[in-house]
Amino acid sequence: MARKALVLAAALLITIAGASAERASPHIPSSKPFNVLSDSNYEPTTVTDVNAEFDEAGDILDDGIGRRLQSSTVTTYCSTWCQLKNSLGLTIVGFLLVCLSPCLMWKNEGRHVKELRRISFCKNKAVVVPNADMPSDENIGQLVHFVGKVSVDDDAIEFHPGALNVTAPLPKALVIKRTCMIYQKFEEANRQVKNDRIGAGQTTTTTYTVKEDWTMQPQAERLEHLPGETNSRGIWDELVAHSGTPESAAPATPILNLPPNMPPQLAALLQQVDLTKAPHALSISKAAHVGEFSLTKDAIMTEQAVFQSEWMPLPAELIAYEIEALPELRKDRYGNLTTVEEGDEPVNGDVLIKYEYCADGFDASFIVQQVLAESDPETGTPQHKFSFEKGRVLDEKYCISDDLGVIWMVRRGRHDLPDMIKMATEDEKMLTKMLRVLCWVILVAGWMMLFSVITTLLSTLPILGTLGNAAFFVVALIAGTTCCCGVTAIAYIRYRPLVAFGILAVAGAIAGLIIWQIRSADHPPTDIFSVKLASLIHTDNVDVAVVSTY
Template identity: 25%
Template structure:
């Protein structure tokens, strides 16, 4: 059931908030402008570094042994990324030959979600209706429910056990006769489930520890300011233990999942789910600078670093193209973020006009719509101007060419409009002669 809270803001408070909004809007506008400028420079530097790397990279067919003749060179090669290391997760009895071992932990918790609706009042005030809803779902970390608005859900969250996420890399991963450094190991993907085989003794120990962790330590109540909060949590745990009973199995193992709770098929608040996965040896393709028997980043003349690893046997041409594609995608994403910051900043700065008119809500609504349109248009124009100037600085040849095309287009459109006006005047039908009076 939803919980609703209503608050009222006076006209004076709204004006004060709008004044603060001007400052916040200015910060957003400047941040968006700086992001747009920096992004264009970043995109060009990255593209130049990729092109430079592509021009000097050499393909090596065989990397089965260390070749001193390619030391210090940027190479492209494909080989089997292998390891003999055994990675372990002792608390779950896992021992696997793997390049990576990952433990992902999820908690079943009440999560508070809010929906806010604002209503203008005659006289400039504002009524805010906030609706709080609660949903139990799997999340990546325990949720503190002590600050929930609805007292019915406040303090209801707890966890049967706290287990940390963990990611391990094999110390030694070979690439033919070479060793892969950590930054290249991290790029090897393809997670596969690990078969968890916990012993009966381990499961029994986990059951014991969970019940023990749900017990009450009287020393925790020494701080009187937390007594009410702790009492509610203790009661929640006590009730849970009473419902479960002493003989209920609290640890369930299936495939690569360890489940802490009464039933994996019927999750309850407090349950914990641990998933174990691994990355096994596989074929990979690498572009990196050879440094003895290992690799390092290639540093371009502009200071940008470049290296790359992809799964499977991939040609150098395709790998460099993928790098360009990723750079282009990031460029457009950052452009969009920059434009949104600029537009949002302008709207926040102009919001004082809307607030001044809030004494008559219908006028404020008209002004708000107008400000939204104006902010959007000005924001997009400003963003294009910043990007255009950045192109003149970072891509002068393309920037000047585009500027010439743009100016030529404007001149052409103006000349067409002028010619059309002249033609309309020339071809205009003269008015009929006046009729003679009878």
């Protein structure tokens, strides 16, 4: 949930930043179509990158069949009155952000304390299993820590029967997947904003051009601003029919109305494709285990960074050279199935099918709850006696039982219990710091938006407009930082009273010492009186100061 919240907050922040930049910046960079793959571990090695080719030719590039790609230019003007109305909207948004950001900060501090308590629970309650091949029945229902090698023994896996299945089951594979891509068109928006010399009006010129790239699902049939450009589905529907029933096909993901200046990686993340739905496919070995603990499908799919981090292409001999039901497909030199002929550039509607797998044989470390394995539906007995699941965290302190949810820790490599606790703590601290910075940025942006009406009025005067924006940015920075520190301090008192009062005590002692020293310097505790020794020394008059120091 924390990762999803971070992604959504980042999307909100980028949207806000884009709106602000569109008002203030005279130059807005062009947006890029997302880079087709929501799977961060996917590394396309067989797809021809045509981005540079399109960038060089611009909107006069020929698409391979003698037709020039279309472009469209839209010019809009927003007067000073229009800008003031937009500023009122930004002021409302800024007010909401100023109210929302402290709440997010408060929740983040509470979440951080809760996660640290959960990690501490694992540290205190986890039982170390020295050998994963010989777990004890006494640990059933308890948190255990064990380390072992992931293995599928002699099991071999394949996809569901169909034309796109491999020619033979693949041994020693933990997971295999089939990724289908289609070459589609996207809109690329290049915006330029020109401010009026007198007044706050702006002229925005937006040029829409066509960008083509590989994507994991068909896009809209017609582009919104370029109705003359259409997307072909090619043989995509045939792929669905020969790799799974229409009912199991992945429904078309609605094209989100994302900001044009959103980074391609974030846009791809927000438009994820389910790789378990046709024509894509994902198969997991049922024999996977670590010692005497069987690996569940839920664990393999949930902890992808552990079990699905190293993808390799399937051996070429397991992929058919030709498919009778789909004669348009051919096998390329890299072992992929594609409709692109050797030496040709891809055209709209072409498809590419890539086969990959994750091998077994790597080490993994676990802090999980030990349970009895479920029986095999075919044999009636489990292949391995034990399995694992997330453990319930019940923190009992001061005669109070606090339910903190469920937890497990799974990491790639061999790590003992202290190392896993240390890494989990460091990861949690890093996530908390990132969320703090994100909330602080949102808060500063909210304060800046509160002054949108004033900055818009000042922008009617060129010099005062620039100085006013800088001055209000400094004010927003100070106000946002002060609010952030105040909310964090109050949250510390609420969620970490001992730490908070300890910090306050130390700070108070240091402040008291500083004040005492300053007062001592202004009023030194000395008594000075002079005794004239003229009668004793006739040659010189000497004033002797007798100082009594207490």
